[in-house]
Amino acid sequence: MKQWIGERLTALCGCPIGEADDRQVYAALLKLVRELSETKQQPVTGRKLYYISAEFLVGKLLSNNLINLGIYDETRQCLEENGKSLSELEELEPEPSLGNGGLGRLAACFLDSLATLNLPGDGIGLRYHCGLFRQDFRGGVQNETPDRWLTDDSWAQCTETVYPVTMGGKTYAARLYRLPVTGYHGRTNWLNLFDLDTVNEGLIGEGISFDQTKIEENLTLFLYPDDSQEAGRVLRIYQQYLMVSAGAQLILDECAARGCNFHDLDKYAAIQINDTHPSMVIPELIRLLEQRGVEFDEAVQIVTRTCAYTNHTILAEALEKWPRAYLEQVVPQLLPIIEELDTLARSRTEDASTAIVDEKGLVHMAHMDIHFTHSVNGVAALHTQILKDSELANFYALYPEKFNNKTNGITFRRWLLECNPALTQEIAQRIGTGFEQDAGQLERLLPLTEDEEALRRFAAIKAENKVRLADWLRQKQGVQINPQAMFAIQSKRLHEYKRQQLNLLYLIHQYFEIKAGHTPPVPLVSIFGAKAAPAYTIAKDIIHALLTLSQVVANDPETAPWLQIVFVENYNVTVAEKLIPACDLSEQISLASKEASGTGNMKFMLNGALTLGTMDGANVEIAQRVGMENIYIFGQSSEQVIHRYRQGDYCARQWYEADPNIRRAVDFITDEQMCALGHEESLKRLHDELVGKDWFQTLPDFNAYVVRKNQALADYACDSLGWSRKCLINIAKAGYFSSDRTIAEYNRDIWHLG
Numbered sequence: 001m002k003q004w005i006g007e008r009l010t011a012l013c014g015c016p017i018g019e020a021d022d023r024q025v026y027a028a029l030l031k032l033v034r035e036l037s038e039t040k041q042q043p044v045t046g047r048k049l050y051y052i053s054a055e056f057l058v059g060k061l062l063s064n065n066l067i068n069l070g071i072y073d074e075t076r077q078c079l080e081e082n083g084k085s086l087s088e089l090e091e092l093e094p095e096p097s098l099g100n101g102g103l104g105r106l107a108a109c110f111l112d113s114l115a116t117l118n119l120p121g122d123g124i125g126l127r128y129h130c131g132l133f134r135q136d137f138r139g140g141v142q143n144e145t146p147d148r149w150l151t152d153d154s155w156a157q158c159t160e161t162v163y164p165v166t167m168g169g170k171t172y173a174a175r176l177y178r179l180p181v182t183g184y185h186g187r188t189n190w191l192n193l194f195d196l197d198t199v200n201e202g203l204i205g206e207g208i209s210f211d212q213t214k215i216e217e218n219l220t221l222f223l224y225p226d227d228s229q230e231a232g233r234v235l236r237i238y239q240q241y242l243m244v245s246a247g248a249q250l251i252l253d254e255c256a257a258r259g260c261n262f263h264d265l266d267k268y269a270a271i272q273i274n275d276t277h278p279s280m281v282i283p284e285l286i287r288l289l290e291q292r293g294v295e296f297d298e299a300v301q302i303v304t305r306t307c308a309y310t311n312h313t314i315l316a317e318a319l320e321k322w323p324r325a326y327l328e329q330v331v332p333q334l335l336p337i338i339e340e341l342d343t344l345a346r347s348r349t350e351d352a353s354t355a356i357v358d359e360k361g362l363v364h365m366a367h368m369d370i371h372f373t374h375s376v377n378g379v380a381a382l383h384t385q386i387l388k389d390s391e392l393a394n395f396y397a398l399y400p401e402k403f404n405n406k407t408n409g410i411t412f413r414r415w416l417l418e419c420n421p422a423l424t425q426e427i428a429q430r431i432g433t434g435f436e437q438d439a440g441q442l443e444r445l446l447p448l449t450e451d452e453e454a455l456r457r458f459a460a461i462k463a464e465n466k467v468r469l470a471d472w473l474r475q476k477q478g479v480q481i482n483p484q485a486m487f488a489i490q491s492k493r494l495h496e497y498k499r500q501q502l503n504l505l506y507l508i509h510q511y512f513e514i515k516a517g518h519t520p521p522v523p524l525v526s527i528f529g530a531k532a533a534p535a536y537t538i539a540k541d542i543i544h545a546l547l548t549l550s551q552v553v554a555n556d557p558e559t560a561p562w563l564q565i566v567f568v569e570n571y572n573v574t575v576a577e578k579l580i581p582a583c584d585l586s587e588q589i590s591l592a593s594k595e596a597s598g599t600g601n602m603k604f605m606l607n608g609a610l611t612l613g614t615m616d617g618a619n620v621e622i623a624q625r626v627g628m629e630n631i632y633i634f635g636q637s638s639e640q641v642i643h644r645y646r647q648g649d650y651c652a653r654q655w656y657e658a659d660p661n662i663r664r665a666v667d668f669i670t671d672e673q674m675c676a677l678g679h680e681e682s683l684k685r686l687h688d689e690l691v692g693k694d695w696f697q698t699l700p701d702f703n704a705y706v707v708r709k710n711q712a713l714a715d716y717a718c719d720s721l722g723w724s725r726k727c728l729i730n731i732a733k734a735g736y737f738s739s740d741r742t743i744a745e746y747n748r749d750i751w752h753l754g
């Protein structure tokens, strides 16, 4: 194999590997992977899945594909023998900027598992030119620049397939690009991404600003155009319609080519609507079926049987509602269909709260999804329960049979095999390699929790990963961190419900305690990675407060040895792969009931970190599996939180006034020292938000958080063997959170593929 790889690479480079430059070798590797991927395609005979999503946060693909194709070690050795380093070549690969956070990463993990399980399933999305922005910190604030990830040699290959899409009275040509999705010793599926040839990156001005009116030039420049202005909101509808119209045409073409007569579409296709961004695929498919001779009523039934919907949030503001006028402007051809669907929905119930078009003329995308798909799933047991009991209770009463849970998962190929080779090898030596495709086998590690030699070995791997992260941070951001310290990591999108501000208050509290001579049992390095949406002011204020506090703590010789705060720039999949294997304590501290599932929590657990978290999302299921003695749980329950919201009587100021520790921590945000280094306006806004509003109830959980986190520090410092035992139990119990399990359940209950 190694020899064959060497010969192919030499041929593709056009010269001996050792004489080619790194770019040439990278391009050759890309071609080699493509060739091999194409040999693993399989004909589709039965039903095929189309997973439509506005985001696919796939991460870098070279190593992942080499692993999945089973040639990683051989390729690395072959390159080494020719004086090339695979990890250096990987530095040349830009990370595709096609997603924002967990939603997009989930879609990517699902594609991996589909191909690995040999199921026919392709993704459908958009080929954003600059995706989400690139983040850096200047002067202690988030700065946004375009992330131009598309290069000459990109995984997304241009095709000759073009579909017409009419929007706002003009017809655009949506061109298909395709990326191969390799399965681990499995088949190759495809990620289909649409784009316009006319999109013009020259339109981008200062930062990530651009002319929002020139649709043919701006349509796929960025993921999630700023929706604080109307032009940005309308642009989102344009993007969504491009994706679903081109996607629906692709689906119908592929099915027709396999013999579908459109009346039997659901025998050929299953369509999963990932959150509400692709919801217009429902009326669009009805429209296209009518064009192909199917009557409206039958078209509605076919589409309902074909489509299924995944709900990802209970945050009301995150469930899309578009003014009818916007849809009238962009997709007038869909409006009569949406109105007929609204009439149909209203005929099924007296309950006007489930209508699609409300009395204000807002079109509720999620409502359309629930009425006109056959399956509605939540993404963790607690989340699904909350949907049934409160958020979607009216719909649950109407369609109990549609509701089901599919607890999220992650692909172990990327989040263990690729990102933590030392741990992977150790596990393989102990229990064999069966866990790579059958994650439940990790439980065979459990007997080792009584084996001190094994526990020390696992602890040593963690220690090495921490040194590696420290080296990387020094090179990348010029910060020195103490690898002997406990590493607590909170990396995820910046959002008030995820409560980075609670972590901020803890760090301030700890700063005061150290100043008062109460040093912790072990130094703490608190690491953050997070992007804030460009128009989300308070989120940016939280970043600014953390960056400012980090300086205050570092400048003080009394606190610097005990506490360090590091904010990693530009959090993305590549950064996550560095952070997660080096983590001791995984911060999953969202307000209970607000995090639908979380998947970061699963990645950290799999890599031997202990969770410090609330009983929220999949944390609940992690706690169930590892047992309460192997996780640090704190804070209000989801019932208490939901109750408090119902009562509407939460008053942050009362908590602030009643508790001197809370007051001390909150007030430090606008202390002289902070204002001297930071921006007073921003710090004051955050202070006032916490005292005057605190919509995500940070203050009631503050004391419990301090106690639990300090307990974790003490356990880590005083009983390292006990700590390692807990870590190993977490690894052993992580099998359930493999996306292979999740996908097998989707297939069993919803898709019935092949």
Ligand SMILES: *Cc1c(COP(=O)(O)O)cnc(C)c1O
Residues within 6 Å of the ligand: 100, 101, 102, 103, 105, 491, 492, 493, 571, 572, 573, 576, 597, 598, 599, 600, 601, 603
């Ligand atoms: C897994 C992942 C997420 C999701 O993290 P949560 O903690 O579940 O919000 C976000 N971004 C990246 C880059 C990830 O890899």
